[in-house]
Amino acid sequence: MSGYTRLLQQLHQTESSLPLPTIQAALAHHLANVQPIPTTLVATAITSKLYFAHPFTLPVLQSLQTAFRHALHLKYALVDNPGRASSSIFAQSIKSQMNEWVGSVMKGLQGGHVVMRLAVSTGLLLGSEDLRIEKKLEFHRKGKIEDEVVIALAEALDLYKYEADSARPVEWEKEFQKDDADVLSAQSLPLIPREKLGALPLEEISKLLTSCIVSAFQEGKFLDDANALAATEANIFFNSIAALSKLQSLVLTLSLEPRSIDGLCTAASSLSDLRQVCARVEGSIEKIVTGSSSNAWQVLKTLLFCCVMITEASLSASLYIAPSTYKSISDSTPTTLAICTLQALGHLSYVVHQFGGVTSMGTPSEDGSENGVFKEMRRTFYLALDILASSSASDSTQNLPEAFIKDLCTSIPSTSEGPSSRLPPLDKLHLAKVSYTLACIEQLISVLKADTVSATVWPVVDRYLYLPETANDVDPESFRETYEAAHSVILAFFASHANANANTQSSDSEFVQRLVPFYTRCLLENSDDKKLSTVQFCMAFSALVRAACTFQAGDVQEGPEKYTLGWFCISELVKALKEEEEKHTGGEKLHRLRMALVSCVSAAPFVLLGEVLGEVRRTITEADMGPSPSDIKGKGKASATESAGIPKQALTLKQKQELIRALYREVIEEVGDREKEFVIQWWYANLELLGRGLEQSEVGVKSDKEKSGAISRHGGHESATMLARL
16 A cells, blocks of 8 residues: 555544654655645645544644645755756746645645634745745745735634624534634744734734733743643643744734724733733742742743733834824823833842843843843833833823832832841842832932832832841842842932932922931941942942032022032041041052042032042042052062051052042043033142152053043153143
8 A cells, every 4th residue: 555545544534543743744745746736635634534623623733734834845855856857948947846836735725624724824834934044945926825824814713703702603613712723823924924914803813812821821820839830831822932922022013003092902901911920920939939940940931031022012112102192092001011011020020130130231242142131121121111201291191100119119028117127138039029129210210209209219228228247048149239229229319310400499309408418328338348349339429429519508609508418428428538547447448438539529519629629639649659569579578578567548559540540530531611621720730749659650540542641650741731731
């Protein structure tokens, strides 16, 4: 008995004696090799008892789809075989033979059941895309295949819509769900031009896809027990989640492109369902933190990827919808989509943290990716925040950013009052949630009211401004991320205040007046080693001084008295600096305080600049220069003995070079135009004094190449002349 005859026998049996993959391979082989045309075999396959058996099952339909996909590959290999090529100059080209074969297959689909046509046409479309990518083969029949996929899917959706509406649906209609049609076409629909997809009922497809995705994750209950997790991994929707997510992204984009209110409602409904799944997961996520289930972690990562893919597409498409489209008509707006996105990511904050968090920049690798950082997630996060922040300008949505921040802050457990109230909960889940909350606050603080900042935001931030001294169960990296995020929120608030009009009293001025003295002391307490780094400390203190100097008394004219709050910060820093010098302890803390004082040069207003520069000069010149490490190494024990008598507050050569470089950068790059002339004159007058002790240094102080300025190793006259010309 020939193989072709045995294949026909197996197709006409309800229960085949051969495994389905074997029949799938045989069908693909004979479709490619049958002569003269495969039309009859196609018609036989789609009406056979094996494939056209009721109820339809997705594995069987996917087998039929794969058979036709592979058949296209086999046919190409057959016609491209040089050994079988005709020597006639009139022989058909490969492209012509492939077009003829595809046309014959399409004829075999005529009159077939809509589900069979959908399975076959999607298989052909996937195969044609494979040949386009691998063999650079394009043939005009591909357009006919695309049309057939669209028509078959539309008919399938229309056919099974009566399942819910009809009181007496036929039996097989109960078995095959519309969700299965979406899974069957999920890989092929993104290959079809968008103008053709626009003919489909996108809203209905979006609802079905959302239902598939929610079912894939067991409605967020897959962490409840081991059986639920196993059911999720075996779920046929979960195994197709990548294709389903990609198709949902495309469908929502197409729904939003007409910039209609219907598209916004469709997207809002889908994102809301995803958010609910993430919310259910958050309640059970502690189980994988305390346990060691790698399978659960894989499902969680898949859920995060799915959410990011869908929300990013929705937010990007919603950017171009004019406010007039949805104003006073519907509750669904781009801001609604942004809030759903941020809330979903918030529920998965622990998973987000495992990818470096939403604020980590990562280190670019050779292939352009970011090590340890999910860059698409960061892009989605900041896009959602931008949309939410911009909504504050609209009267109808001005309370949404504040409502969102209040919800985030209230979701964080508060600590009890007392001596231990400064030490908040330190478990990983809590710290990840707080870090995410602080990242959101940092970006939205410019649109928050002063009352919200003082009453809602500050109690959360205050608890994380200090590193815990004794906490054996804390993850140092997790808490440090939260610690730095808390300081970033304060700096963002100061930057927002400093950017306000200096001639007007903003609503947060009273809070700033109370916050500045506290945060000044806080920063000085965080100047110790292993807390804020030197760069972080300098940036923070400079921002603090700049914000404090914007607070002005309305009845005081221009003068030092007008900047009392700013001078308070500088004087406290100078006081701490002198106290540290008197302790004779030296170390990085003393150098960190000196660097912070230098960073205040560009932050101080013109009337305080002379005082600040005077303190900078005193700090640099009054400290004795200690020997360089190379000197001690070169002179041996004698030099080491001599250096033992040098005060510990003395500047090392490296530290003095770093101070001069920082001061030079402040003069050239950071100081404003109004103060530039005064600062350059001061620099010229004090250059030799500042450069004393650097004449023998091996490394001079140089600026970037564009400025071409330098402190000379022979007194600095060349640098002074060049700076004076600026």
